C-alpha cells in the first residue's frame with residue numbers, strides 16, 4: 001500500500017517529528033514552526049537562499065578592484081564607531097584573512113555585525129572589491145557564517161535563525177534526512193510526460209535533490225527550472241480554472257445592436273481613434289456580443305485615451321437596450337468622469353419611448369442619452385429620484401463612486417460595468433457589481449487601470465481576466481522633459497531654478513502644479529505640509545502669483561471650487577498633495593513640481609507627471625529631492641530616463657520585487673518561493689500556455705488528480721471551494 005510515490009499533500013501531512021533527527025527536539029520544532037516550517041513538505045520547500053560554490057572561491061591575495069568576489073576567511077580584527085555627519089551612522093570595520101592576504105570589510109548601520117563576527121569567526125563574504133584608503137575592501141558584503149568543516153563543492157546555505165538558534169547546517173541535515181525518507185518510494189510526478197519533455201524538465205524527485213544537494217551549479221539550475229515551473233503552473237491553473245468556471249457558471253448578456261450608436265459617437269469625436277483604441281474597442285465589442293460575461297482588464301498608460309474606449313463599451317450596452325455604469329475610486333474622479341462623459345456624449349440620442357402624455361406617447365422615437373452621477377454627496381431627494389429613473393431605465397449611464405454598489409441601487413437592466421483604477425477596489429466590490437444584473441445575468445465588466453504592470457505580472461496577478469493594452473498615445477502630445485534637482489549630497493543644487501521656471505511659464509500664460517511631500521498614513525500631517533508649502537511659496541519664491549491649495553482635508557465643495565478655478569485659469573499654481581494623482585486634466589498646465597520626489601513610488605510619480613503634457617505646449621516635470629536611498633535614486637533616474645509607463649513598471653517590479661504585487665491578490669499560501677516574475681518571465685508565459693491546454697481539455701482537472709490536489713493545496717479555502725466543488 002505504501003509503495004505508491006509520495007504526493008505533496010502527503011508530505012504536508014507528515015509532521016517534523018516523523019524525522020528521527022527532530023523527533024526528540026521540541027525546541028527546534030517550535031523554532032522551525034515560527035519560521036513557517038511545520039511539515040516535511042515545508043522543510044523540503046525551504047530552499048537554499050544561496051550556494052557556496054567552492055569552485056568559485058577566490059584567494060584574497062588575488063583579488064582585484066571591481067571583482068565580484070567570494071572569499072572564505074576568518075576575522076582577525078573587528079571594531080565599531082560612530083561616523084560624524086548627520087544623522088550619525090554606526091560603522092563596523094573588520095579585517096579578515098585566508099592566509100593569502102588581508103581584506104578590509106565595512107558595514108554601515110549594522111552594529112550587530114560586531115557581535116556576529118567575533119575575532120576568529122570563519123565566514124563567507126560575497127561582495128564587490130573596491131579600494132578604500134589605498135586598501136582593498138568589501139563594503140556591506142553578504143555574509144554567511146560557516147563553521148565546522150564543510151566539505152563538498154557546492155554547499156547550500158539556508159536562511160537561519162539566530163533567535164531560534166537554528167543554523168543553516170542543521171536545516172541542511174534535516175532536509176537531507178527528509179530527502180532520504182522520500183528515496184524509496186520517490187515523489188509523485190503530476191506533470192504529464194509530454195509537458196516535461198517539451199520544456200526539458202527534470203522529474204520532481206531529481207529536482208528536489210538537485211536544489212538541495214547539487215553536484216554542480218548546472219544541476220542546481222536545472223532543478224530550479226523545474227520547481228519554478230511547478231510553482232507558476234499551480235498559480236496559472238488556479239487562475240485559468242477560475243476564469244473558466246466563471247464563464248461556465250454565469251450567464252452573460254449578448255449585446256445586440258447595429259453598432260450604429262457607437263459609430264455615431266466615434267464620428268462626432270474631434271479626433272480619429274488611434275489604431276490601439278480601434279483594436280481594443282473591437283476586442284471589447286467581440287466580448288460584448290458573445291454569450292459569456294466579459295471580464296477584461298484594460299491597461300493603458302496615462303493619457304492613452306481610455307475614456308473613449310470605456311464610453312464605447314457603455315454605449316454598446318445602451319444600444320442593445322441596457323444600461324451602463326462607470327465606477328471610480330474617488331468623488332473627484334467620479335465627477336470628472338461624469339463631466340467628460342456628458343461633454344463627449346452630448347447630442348447623442350437613443351431609441352426611446354416618448355414622454356407620457358405627449359402627443360407621441362406610445363410611439364417609439366428618439367430621446368437624448370441620459371448620464372447621471374451618484375456619489376455620497378448626492379442629496380437624498382435626488383438619490384430617490386435617481387433610484388426611480390435607474391429602475392425604469394430613463395437613466396442610461398450612471399457614473400459614481402462605490403455608492404453605486406449599495407443595495408438600494410437597482411438598475412432596470414445593467415449591461416456593462418466599467419471600473420476605473422482597479423487597484424483601489426476589492427474583489428468583493430467587483431463581485432457586488434456583477435450581481436446587479438437583471439434576471440440572473442451577469443453584466444460585462446471592464447476594469448481599467450492607468451498603472452501599467454508588466455505583462456507577466458499582469459498574467460499572474462490578473463490572470464483570471466482577459467487583458468487589452470492601449471500601447472499607443474494619441475498623436476500631437478508634446479513630450480515631457482523631466483529634470484531631477486538634487487537638493488542633498490555633495491553636488492547639491494538649489495531649488496531656485498525650479499521656481500524661476502514656474503514664474504517664466506506663468507508669465508507665458510501657462511499653469512503649474514506643485515506636489516507636496518508625501519506623509520504616509522497621516523492625512524492631517526500631509527495637509528499641514530501642503531499648507532506650509534503654500535505659505536512658504538506665497539511669501540517667497542512664488543509671491544505675486546495666484547496660488548490654490550488642494551489636499552485630502554479640504555472639503556469636497558472647496559475642492560471642486562478650487563479645481564474649477566484652476567481649470568478656468570483663475571489660479572496660476574495649484575499646490576496639492578497626491579489627491580491630484582489621477583484624472584485631473586488641465587491641458588494648459590505645463591509644469592509639474594514634485595517635492596521630496598524620492599519618497600514617492602514610481603507608479604505614483606508617473607501618474608503625477610501624467611498631469612502635464614496634455615496640451616500643445618511643451619511641459620516639464622521637476623523632481624526635487626535627494627537620492628537618499630539607492631532605491632529612491634534608482635526611481636528618480638528611471639523617471640528622468642523614460643516616460644514609458646510599461647518600461648517604468650518593469651523598473652518598479654525590479655526594485656520592489658513581486659511580493660507587493662502578489663500580496664494584494666493572493667490570499668492563500670504564497671506559492672512563489674523560488675519563481676521570480678522578473679527572472680522567470682518566460683516561464684510565466686509557458687506555465688500559462690500549459691494551464692490553458694490542460695484546463696481546456698479537462699476543466700476541473702478530473703483526469704489530473706495530482707495536479708488538482710496540488711492546486712487546491714495552494715489556494716485559499718474560499719477559492720478551493722469555489723473551484724473544486726464540482
Ligand code: ADP
Pocket residue numbers: 271272273274277300301302303304305306307308450474475585
Ligand atoms: P486616460 O484616461 O487613458 O489617461 P483620457 O481618456 O483621459 O486618457 O484621454 C486623455 C486625453 O486625450 C483627453 O483629453 C482625450 O480627449 C484625448 N484623446 C483621447 N483619444 C484621442 C485620440 N484618438 N486622438 C487625440 N486625442 C485623444
Ligand code: MG
Pocket residue numbers: 306307583
Ligand atoms: Mg482617465
